[in-house]
Amino acid sequence: MSDDIWKRDEVQSPCINICVVHPAERICTGCLRSIDEIAAWGRMSNEDRAELMKELPSRVGRLKKRRGGRKSRIG
Template identity: 50%
Template sequence: MNSPCIQLCQIDRTTGLCAGCSRSLDEIAGWAGYSEERRAEIMADLPGRRAAEGQEGGE
Protein backbone atom coordinates (compact mmCIF):
# COMPACT_ATOMS: atom_id res chain seq x y z
CA MET A 1 0.00 0.00 0.00
CA ASN A 2 1.36 3.40 -0.98
CA SER A 3 1.77 5.86 1.91
CA PRO A 4 3.29 9.34 2.31
CA CYS A 5 4.49 8.51 5.83
CA ILE A 6 8.17 9.37 6.42
CA GLN A 7 8.22 8.33 10.10
CA LEU A 8 8.23 11.96 11.30
CA CYS A 9 4.93 11.93 13.17
CA GLN A 10 4.13 15.28 14.76
CA ILE A 11 0.75 16.97 14.49
CA ASP A 12 0.93 20.74 14.11
CA ARG A 13 -1.50 22.31 16.58
CA THR A 14 -2.34 25.17 14.23
CA THR A 15 -2.99 23.27 11.00
CA GLY A 16 -3.93 19.88 12.44
CA LEU A 17 -1.63 18.24 9.87
CA CYS A 18 1.31 15.92 10.38
CA ALA A 19 4.67 17.68 9.96
CA GLY A 20 6.05 14.65 8.14
CA CYS A 21 3.33 13.69 5.68
CA SER A 22 0.84 16.60 5.79
CA ARG A 23 -2.13 14.32 6.46
CA SER A 24 -4.78 15.00 9.10
CA LEU A 25 -5.27 12.66 12.04
CA ASP A 26 -8.48 11.37 10.43
CA GLU A 27 -6.63 10.63 7.19
CA ILE A 28 -3.82 8.86 9.04
CA ALA A 29 -6.27 6.78 11.08
CA GLY A 30 -8.39 5.84 8.07
CA TRP A 31 -5.57 5.31 5.57
CA ALA A 32 -5.63 1.49 5.52
CA GLY A 33 -9.40 1.46 5.02
CA TYR A 34 -9.47 3.97 2.16
CA SER A 35 -9.80 2.87 -1.43
CA GLU A 36 -6.79 3.22 -3.73
CA GLU A 37 -8.63 6.08 -5.42
CA ARG A 38 -9.16 7.98 -2.16
CA ARG A 39 -5.53 7.50 -1.14
CA ALA A 40 -4.44 8.78 -4.58
CA GLU A 41 -6.65 11.87 -4.16
CA ILE A 42 -5.07 12.64 -0.81
CA MET A 43 -1.56 12.01 -2.13
CA ALA A 44 -2.23 14.43 -5.01
CA ASP A 45 -3.35 17.09 -2.52
CA LEU A 46 -0.29 16.83 -0.24
CA PRO A 47 2.12 19.07 -2.24
CA GLY A 48 -0.41 21.93 -2.03
CA ARG A 49 -0.75 21.45 1.70
CA ARG A 50 3.01 21.58 2.13
CA ALA A 51 3.22 24.76 0.07
CA ALA A 52 0.45 26.35 2.16
CA GLU A 53 2.27 25.36 5.37
CA GLY A 54 5.42 27.07 4.10
CA GLN A 55 3.52 30.26 3.31
CA GLU A 56 1.95 30.34 6.76
CA GLY A 57 5.34 30.13 8.41
CA GLY A 58 6.71 32.99 6.31
CA GLU A 59 4.04 35.54 7.18
Protein backbone atom coordinates in the same frame (compact mmCIF):
# COMPACT_ATOMS: atom_id res chain seq x y z
CA MET B 1 14.65 -15.25 -1.20
CA SER B 2 12.61 -12.66 -3.06
CA ASP B 3 10.69 -9.79 -1.49
CA ASP B 4 7.99 -10.05 -4.16
CA ILE B 5 5.59 -11.53 -1.63
CA TRP B 6 5.63 -8.25 0.32
CA LYS B 7 4.93 -6.02 -2.66
CA ARG B 8 1.34 -4.99 -3.21
CA ASP B 9 -0.33 -3.20 -6.05
CA GLU B 10 -1.69 -0.37 -3.94
CA VAL B 11 -0.89 3.24 -3.16
CA GLN B 12 1.73 3.24 -0.42
CA SER B 13 1.49 5.45 2.64
CA PRO B 14 3.20 8.85 2.37
CA CYS B 15 4.46 8.45 5.96
CA ILE B 16 8.14 9.39 6.37
CA ASN B 17 8.30 8.67 10.12
CA ILE B 18 8.25 12.34 11.13
CA CYS B 19 4.98 12.18 13.03
CA VAL B 20 4.41 15.65 14.46
CA VAL B 21 1.05 17.36 14.17
CA HIS B 22 1.27 21.08 13.46
CA PRO B 23 -0.64 22.81 16.30
CA ALA B 24 -2.44 25.38 14.15
CA GLU B 25 -2.92 23.50 10.86
CA ARG B 26 -3.69 20.12 12.47
CA ILE B 27 -1.79 18.17 9.81
CA CYS B 28 1.28 15.97 10.17
CA THR B 29 4.43 17.90 9.33
CA GLY B 30 5.94 14.74 7.81
CA CYS B 31 3.24 13.38 5.49
CA LEU B 32 0.83 16.36 5.45
CA ARG B 33 -2.20 14.21 6.28
CA SER B 34 -4.74 15.00 8.97
CA ILE B 35 -5.13 12.67 11.95
CA ASP B 36 -8.42 11.43 10.46
CA GLU B 37 -6.75 10.71 7.11
CA ILE B 38 -3.92 8.84 8.81
CA ALA B 39 -6.38 6.76 10.85
CA ALA B 40 -8.52 5.96 7.79
CA TRP B 41 -5.62 5.09 5.45
CA GLY B 42 -5.87 1.32 5.99
CA ARG B 43 -9.58 1.35 5.13
CA MET B 44 -9.34 3.66 2.11
CA SER B 45 -9.72 2.41 -1.43
CA ASN B 46 -6.79 2.68 -3.81
CA GLU B 47 -8.68 5.40 -5.68
CA ASP B 48 -9.24 7.44 -2.50
CA ARG B 49 -5.59 7.05 -1.54
CA ALA B 50 -4.48 8.24 -4.98
CA GLU B 51 -6.75 11.30 -4.77
CA LEU B 52 -5.38 12.19 -1.34
CA MET B 53 -1.80 11.76 -2.58
CA LYS B 54 -2.53 14.28 -5.38
CA GLU B 55 -3.81 16.80 -2.82
CA LEU B 56 -0.95 16.54 -0.30
CA PRO B 57 1.64 18.69 -2.15
CA SER B 58 -0.76 21.65 -2.05
CA ARG B 59 -0.67 21.56 1.76
CA VAL B 60 3.06 22.33 2.08
CA GLY B 61 2.47 26.08 2.07
CA ARG B 62 0.23 25.79 5.11
CA LEU B 63 3.26 24.84 7.21
CA LYS B 64 5.50 27.68 6.01
CA LYS B 65 3.42 30.61 7.24
CA ARG B 66 5.23 32.84 9.71
CA ARG B 67 3.65 32.78 13.11
CA GLY B 68 5.50 35.76 14.56
CA GLY B 69 8.78 35.58 16.38
CA ARG B 70 11.61 38.05 16.80
CA LYS B 71 11.94 39.06 13.13
CA SER B 72 8.28 40.06 12.93
CA ARG B 73 8.76 42.46 15.87
CA ILE B 74 11.90 44.15 14.56
CA GLY B 75 11.11 47.09 12.28
